[in-house]
Amino acid sequence: MSKEKQFVKEITPQSEDFSRWYIDVIKKADLMSYSPVRGCIVFKPDSYEIWENIQRELDARFKETGHRNAYFPIFIPESFFNKEKEHVEGFNPELPWVTEAGGEKLEERLAIRPTSETMIGHMYAEWINSYRDLPLLINQWANVVRWEKRTQPFLRTSEFLWQEGHTAHEDEADARRETMQMLETYRDFAENFLAIPVIVGQKTPSEKFAGAVDTYSIEAMMKDGKAVQAGTSHYLGTNFAVAFDIKYLDRENQHQFCHTTSWGVSTRLIGALIMVHGDDRGLALPPKVAPTQVIMIPIGPPKTREQVVGRVDELFAQLKQAGVRVKVDDRPDQSPGWKFNEYEMRGVPIRVELGPRDMENGQVVLVSRISGEKKIVKQENFVEEVQNMLAEIHQQMYDRAKQFRDDNFTSVDSLDEFKAFLEQQRGFALAGWCGSDACEAQVKDETGATSRNIPFEPSEHKKTCLVCGESAKHTVVFGRAY
Amino acid sequence: MSKEKQFVKEITPQSEDFSRWYIDVIKKADLMSYSPVRGCIVFKPDSYEIWENIQRELDARFKETGHRNAYFPIFIPESFFNKEKEHVEGFNPELPWVTEAGGEKLEERLAIRPTSETMIGHMYAEWINSYRDLPLLINQWANVVRWEKRTQPFLRTSEFLWQEGHTAHEDEADARRETMQMLETYRDFAENFLAIPVIVGQKTPSEKFAGAVDTYSIEAMMKDGKAVQAGTSHYLGTNFAVAFDIKYLDRENQHQFCHTTSWGVSTRLIGALIMVHGDDRGLALPPKVAPTQVIMIPIGPPKTREQVVGRVDELFAQLKQAGVRVKVDDRPDQSPGWKFNEYEMRGVPIRVELGPRDMENGQVVLVSRISGEKKIVKQENFVEEVQNMLAEIHQQMYDRAKQFRDDNFTSVDSLDEFKAFLEQQRGFALAGWCGSDACEAQVKDETGATSRNIPFEPSEHKKTCLVCGESAKHTVVFGRAY
Numbered sequence: 001m002s003k004e005k006q007f008v009k010e011i012t013p014q015s016e017d018f019s020r021w022y023i024d025v026i027k028k029a030d031l032m033s034y035s036p037v038r039g040c041i042v043f044k045p046d047s048y049e050i051w052e053n054i055q056r057e058l059d060a061r062f063k064e065t066g067h068r069n070a071y072f073p074i075f076i077p078e079s080f081f082n083k084e085k086e087h088v089e090g091f092n093p094e095l096p097w098v099t100e101a102g103g104e105k106l107e108e109r110l111a112i113r114p115t116s117e118t119m120i121g122h123m124y125a126e127w128i129n130s131y132r133d134l135p136l137l138i139n140q141w142a143n144v145v146r147w148e149k150r151t152q153p154f155l156r157t158s159e160f161l162w163q164e165g166h167t168a169h170e171d172e173a174d175a176r177r178e179t180m181q182m183l184e185t186y187r188d189f190a191e192n193f194l195a196i197p198v199i200v201g202q203k204t205p206s207e208k209f210a211g212a213v214d215t216y217s218i219e220a221m222m223k224d225g226k227a228v229q230a231g232t233s234h235y236l237g238t239n240f241a242v243a244f245d246i247k248y249l250d251r252e253n254q255h256q257f258c259h260t261t262s263w264g265v266s267t268r269l270i271g272a273l274i275m276v277h278g279d280d281r282g283l284a285l286p287p288k289v290a291p292t293q294v295i296m297i298p299i300g301p302p303k304t305r306e307q308v309v310g311r312v313d314e315l316f317a318q319l320k321q322a323g324v325r326v327k328v329d330d331r332p333d334q335s336p337g338w339k340f341n342e343y344e345m346r347g348v349p350i351r352v353e354l355g356p357r358d359m360e361n362g363q364v365v366l367v368s369r370i371s372g373e374k375k376i377v378k379q380e381n382f383v384e385e386v387q388n389m390l391a392e393i394h395q396q397m398y399d400r401a402k403q404f405r406d407d408n409f410t411s412v413d414s415l416d417e418f419k420a421f422l423e424q425q426r427g428f429a430l431a432g433w434c435g436s437d438a439c440e441a442q443v444k445d446e447t448g449a450t451s452r453n454i455p456f457e458p459s460e461h462k463k464t465c466l467v468c469g470e471s472a473k474h475t476v477v478f479g480r481a482y
Numbered sequence: 483m484s485k486e487k488q489f490v491k492e493i494t495p496q497s498e499d500f501s502r503w504y505i506d507v508i509k510k511a512d513l514m515s516y517s518p519v520r521g522c523i524v525f526k527p528d529s530y531e532i533w534e535n536i537q538r539e540l541d542a543r544f545k546e547t548g549h550r551n552a553y554f555p556i557f558i559p560e561s562f563f564n565k566e567k568e569h570v571e572g573f574n575p576e577l578p579w580v581t582e583a584g585g586e587k588l589e590e591r592l593a594i595r596p597t598s599e600t601m602i603g604h605m606y607a608e609w610i611n612s613y614r615d616l617p618l619l620i621n622q623w624a625n626v627v628r629w630e631k632r633t634q635p636f637l638r639t640s641e642f643l644w645q646e647g648h649t650a651h652e653d654e655a656d657a658r659r660e661t662m663q664m665l666e667t668y669r670d671f672a673e674n675f676l677a678i679p680v681i682v683g684q685k686t687p688s689e690k691f692a693g694a695v696d697t698y699s700i701e702a703m704m705k706d707g708k709a710v711q712a713g714t715s716h717y718l719g720t721n722f723a724v725a726f727d728i729k730y731l732d733r734e735n736q737h738q739f740c741h742t743t744s745w746g747v748s749t750r751l752i753g754a755l756i757m758v759h760g761d762d763r764g765l766a767l768p769p770k771v772a773p774t775q776v777i778m779i780p781i782g783p784p785k786t787r788e789q790v791v792g793r794v795d796e797l798f799a800q801l802k803q804a805g806v807r808v809k810v811d812d813r814p815d816q817s818p819g820w821k822f823n824e825y826e827m828r829g830v831p832i833r834v835e836l837g838p839r840d841m842e843n844g845q846v847v848l849v850s851r852i853s854g855e856k857k858i859v860k861q862e863n864f865v866e867e868v869q870n871m872l873a874e875i876h877q878q879m880y881d882r883a884k885q886f887r888d889d890n891f892t893s894v895d896s897l898d899e900f901k902a903f904l905e906q907q908r909g910f911a912l913a914g915w916c917g918s919d920a921c922e923a924q925v926k927d928e929t930g931a932t933s934r935n936i937p938f939e940p941s942e943h944k945k946t947c948l949v950c951g952e953s954a955k956h957t958v959v960f961g962r963a964y
Contacts, residue, residue, distance in 0.1 A: 033605055037557045037592065042605055045550035045620065052551065068527035069534065073641055074594075074625060075519045075578075093585055096557075098594065101578035102629035110519065112556075112580065112594075123515060123524055138527065143556055143625065147584035159555055 011345070013280045018224040023153070025274060029283045029346050032153050039151035039158030043267065046346070047154070049291035050270050051161060055141065057193050057288070058163065058265070061185050067137040067165060072119050074143070075110040080118040083243040087117065090210020094146040112145040117211060117236070117262055120166045121244035128168060128258060130249045135178065136168040144266075154271030155228065155482045162266035168246060168258040172237070175259035179235040182263040183216045186231035194269065195286035195397040196220045196276050197405055198230055199428075199477055201453030206437055209262075213237035219452040219477065221405040222275035225426025227452050227481040230272050233263035271482070276401050283347025284369055286397050287390040293350065294319060294326040294386060295343045299336045300355040312354050315364065315382050322383045324390070344369060349393045350386060370396050411459070415446060415466050418478065422447055428479040430455075432462030432472025439467035443478055452477040493827070495762045500706040505635070507756060511765045511828050514635050521633035521640030525749065528828070529636070531773035532752050533643060537623065539675050539770070540645065540747070543667050549619040549647060554601050556625070557592040562600040565725040569599065572692020576628040594627040599693060599718070599744055602648045603726035610650060610740060612731045617660065618650040626748075636753030637710065637964045644748035650728060650740040654719070657741035661717040664745040665698045668713035676751065677768035677879040678702045678758050679887055680712055681910075681959055683935030688919055691744075695719035701934040701959065703887040704757035707908025709934050709963040712754055715745035753964070758883050765829030766851055768879050769872040775832065776801060776808040776868060777825045781818045782837040794836050797846065797864055804865045806872070826851060831875045832868060852878050893941070897928060897948050900960065904929055910961040912937075914944030914954025921949035925960055934959040 011028060012020040026032055031047035043051065059069070075098065081088040091114045098110040113119065120138070128136060145159045165182060169175040183200065190196045198218035208215035212234035220230045240246065241257040250256045277284040287293050296316055298308040309330050319326040329339050336353070343351055353365040364382055366375045370393050377385040408427030412418040418429050433439060433451070443466065444450050458475040465472050493510060494502040508514055513529035525533065541551070557580065563570040573596045580592040595601065602620070610618060627641045647664060651657040665682065672678045680700035690697035694716040702712045722728065723739040732738045759766040769775050778798055780790045791812050801808040811821050818835070825833055835847040846864055848857045852875050859867040890909030894900040900911050915921060915933070925948065926932050940957045947954050 033608065035555045035601070036559055036562075036604060037555045040555035040557060042555070043553040045552050048552050049550070051553075068531070070527050070530050071525035071533075071643060073517045073519045073522035073524070074627070075522060075641070077518055080518075096580045096583035096592075098578045099581045102631070103575055110578075119517070122518060126515065145556070149584070159557070161553060 011280060011282060014223060021278075021280070022275060025278055025282050026153055031270070031274075034153075037158070039148055041153050041157050043161070046291060047270055050273065050285070050289055051267055053289045053291065054194075054265075054269060055163075058185075058189060059139075059141075061189065062139050062163075062165065065137075065181065065185070067139045067167075070138050070140060071142070072116050072123065072140060074113050076113050076116075076119050078109045078111060080122060081111065083118065084211045084240060086239075087211035091115070091146075094148065096145055096147050113142070114144055114146045115262070115264075116140060116142070116144075116164055116166065117240050118244070121240040121246060121260070124166075124168050124258070124260075125244045125246045128246060128248050131170055131251055134168060134170050134248060134258065135174060137165075137178075138167065139163055139165040152271070152482065154274070155268050157267075160267045162264050164262060164264040167261045168241070169260070170248070170250065170256070170258070172259050175237075175261050176235050179214070179216065179233050179261045179263070182261070183218070183231075183233040186218050186233065186263070186265060190218055190220065190230055191398065193286075193288045194273060195288075195394050195401060196230065196272060197398060197402040199453060199455050200457070201455035201477065203232075203453055204433075204440060204451045204474075204476065206440055207451055207453075209234045211236060211239055213239065217453050219479075220272050220276060221408060221428060221479070222272070222482070223278070223404065224275070225408050225428070225479070227428065227479040228268065228272040228275070229452070229481065230269060231263070231265040234261060236260045236262060268482075277397055278347070282345030284397070285347035285349060287349045287394050290347065290349055291325065292327050292346075292348050293324055293390060294352055295339075295348045295350070296326060296328045296352040296354070297336055297339050297343075298328075298330050298355070299353055304356040304359070305332070308354055308356060308359060311359060311379075315352070315354070315379065318383050319386060322387070324383075324386060350389055352386075368393055370400070411462070412466055413462070413464065414469075415443060418443070418449070418466060419447055422449070422480075426480070428452065428477050430458055430460065430462065431466035431476055431478055432464045433474050433476045434465035434468055434470040435473035436465075436468070439465055442467050447478070447480075449478045449480045452479050452481065493762060493764055496705060496760075503760075503762070504757060507760055507764050508635055513752075513756075516635075519640070521630055523635050523639050525643070528773060529752055532755065532767070532771055533749055535771045535773065536676075536747075536751060537645075540667075540671060541623075543671065544621050544645075544647065547619075547663065547667070549621045549649075551623065552620045553622060553624070554598055554605065556595050558595050558598075558601050560591045560593060562604060563593065565600065566693045566722060568721075569693035573597070573628075576630065578627055578629050595624070596626055596628045597744070597746075598622060598624070598646055598648065599722050600726070603722040603728060603742070606648075606650050606740070606742075607726045607728045610728055610730050613652055613733055616650060616652050616730060616740065617656060619647075619660075620649065621645055621647040634753070634964065636756070637750050639749075642749045644746050646744060646746045649743045650723070651742070652730070652732065652738070652740070654741050657719075657743050658717050661696070661698065661715050661743045661745070664743070665700070665713075665715040668700050668715065668745070668747060672700055672702065672712055673880065675768075675770045676755060677770075677876050677883060678712065678754060679880060679884040681935060681937050682939070683937035683959065685714075685935050686915075686922060686933045686956075686958065688922055689933055689935075691716045693718060693721055695721065699935050701961075702754050702758060703883075703890065703910060703961070704754070704964070705760070705886065706757070707890050707910070707961070709910065709961040710750065710754040710757070711934070711963065712751060713745070713747040716743060718742045718744060750964075759879055760829070764827030766879070767829035767831060769831045769876050772829065772831055773807065774809050774828075774830050775806055775872060776834055777821075777830045777832070778808060778810045778834040778836070779818055779821050779825075780810075780812050780837070781835055786838040786841070787814070790836055790838060790841060793841060793861075797834070797836070797861065800865050801868060804869070806865075806868060832871055834868075850875055852882070893944070894948055895944070895946065896951075897925065900925070900931070900948060901929055904931070904962075908962070910934065910959050912940055912942065912944065913948035913958055913960055914946045915956050915958045916947035916950055916952045917955035918950070921947055924949050929960070929962075931960045931962045934961050934963065
């Protein structure tokens, strides 16, 4: 047990202090350590393995849709940022700069990438000649750095891990099709892999990516009612193509600028997983992303121990063979009760208990981390029963998260109504918006809530702006956000 | 086709100019681009996919032996380097420094990691309390930066990708066992996955890792007779444990320093693959690591085209189903001859041709990239024949590389003899060495060759030092190196 872990005796209840609950859980479940570098955390094996599962699944989805991975330098010359005005304004305040290397002062400062549109734009200009080179569909798995003022483990760290897709297309239609395809990939992944229901929509201009024409996002609600932007997809128009001279010869032998896109998700998904599904007992991991899906614990007195452990090992082998991520904890120096708590706290979806009486009856006990349901099943149906329960747990976790979101989602007609809602409870509000930056800013000033996105499928279309009362251009989801 | 590629019309023959051959091949096969940042390259999809295959295989081997992945910050406070004297001396000249971030000058400069012993040492000190926490077996996949004076694509770049294993143990015996286990993992991987024969041995003190007690390496011979150090494994003793206070309570409740190890391979393996196996026709990739193992090319006149392509697609599906990485090139606007050259240049191990006559005869033609052998096989045995040929090709590539190395490996008794050898041909020499730094340095000064390692299994044990003629302490492999 690590020194850090020992400091967390009990997990603070969510209702008492959600932020402390969050830190308690990630410490006690051994997911991360603070590092000696400001805002940087260490991803310990139990959180990194969640990230590996996310990577494996997304990477397969990217490749199925024709993307390939590549790797671009982490260093970006200062002059690159100055080529796209909005981009430099958006990112400059957060950049770390390398000014010396190899014992010498550099002629030009090098930024550590906060995102790679500029470097990749520069390379694409070199690579792309003709329409035959398009579309160019590349993804990068990488570390990026944004020197944030306020950091929070997983959700906002100075250095984080992510993937960034960067594609170049012949025209707007194809680039927009790609932008939407990747947004849909993220939605499907969030809901069907992470069991996190998300709101899909377009960012308002003030919230869009620095340098994008349009930004789309998926937004998730945490158990404290706050939002996490869980993935974004940007249609960049010809902004970066013009800045970096990404041109191609079209079918009529004319030079045209490419239309580009970019899209990404990051290790903040780990934070979202914890805050969407966790409870006062600790982590609760959806089966598809959980490093360990099933923990098997032999029980009973020492005299039957060897026999029980032998049978557990056989059942373990069956599960493993079937592709289930399963572990056995047969340590004799920890009690079953201690182990039950431990693996509940670590969020393992299913606990399997096997004792001497189960041996006699040819049965085995499955316990769901989510519902607490105890299911006694025949050993001969073990693998199938486990697989069914894993599927059920995924669905239950999704349904619960969706129910929670629906319960904390209101519709308001005025700023006062929104403020009153936020005093009662935390959550999102659907509201009309006239489209002016001023009204959007006023919502933020008075409530701390920002526009999350303009949902594609709002439950209703609002008629008037919640601030000025003028005719609404859009129906917007507002919420406080991480 | 990229602009860069167009500049390489023909590949320079290896015998004419090996360095130009290397650059021509990697350009023409579209493996990399130079970036605008000094010494940094872009890993284009075809080289990155080689790295992904390396990663997948090694990662599985690391996990099988009980290691887990984690991720540590890329930034290392300057003070950390000063804690281990040899380490700082070894790496300081190559460090890039972040001095400003978020609009402010930093109080302490942050190095970009050249390797992570210091950061991980700091964290291990926090994590490890008792012998129950040991061994701690962690690996990291990451980018690292060394501001090298001379760079060469893949082999030596300012930023590169690698894995670094870092483990902590109760005692020297266990740490040394780990060091040797990982060295053996690398040897087996190099030989049985990359088809690269390697010399396994210990580095001399002057060539060991900065801060290690003992460094072990696997060394490969390129087709120009030069060496590439393809992997290293270090026993670090208690050097980093003392510097970072990595202590544990032993079974007698006494504080003890841990014994630690580290070990790594990097994207330079891609360069080694190219230089060990490539030839004047271009790349030649060993089947297990090749992104595309089989390219299928339908041939024959337009009137039978549809039928032929239909059959190719069926056979393609069979291969894919069997887990072979296969592609079809049925572009009608490129001739079969052009395609044959193209995929030979790109190093695809097997070409499959299918034309109307093959259709009639129920056969298909397999062509080996390595031997040029054309094998006509029955379509009903297609998958099995391909799998057999892939296995044969692996073995042939290994055997050829081994034969080449043996042909360019001499044994010398004096420096003059070694010099004479190097004037005749390039290659390695086995020689006795008295153990003095001065004699080792003299070999380097006069020949440009360095000690590669002290092989565990030399073909003979040399009696006298090649320089001073005194009694030899070790039998050493010398060679010029990348």
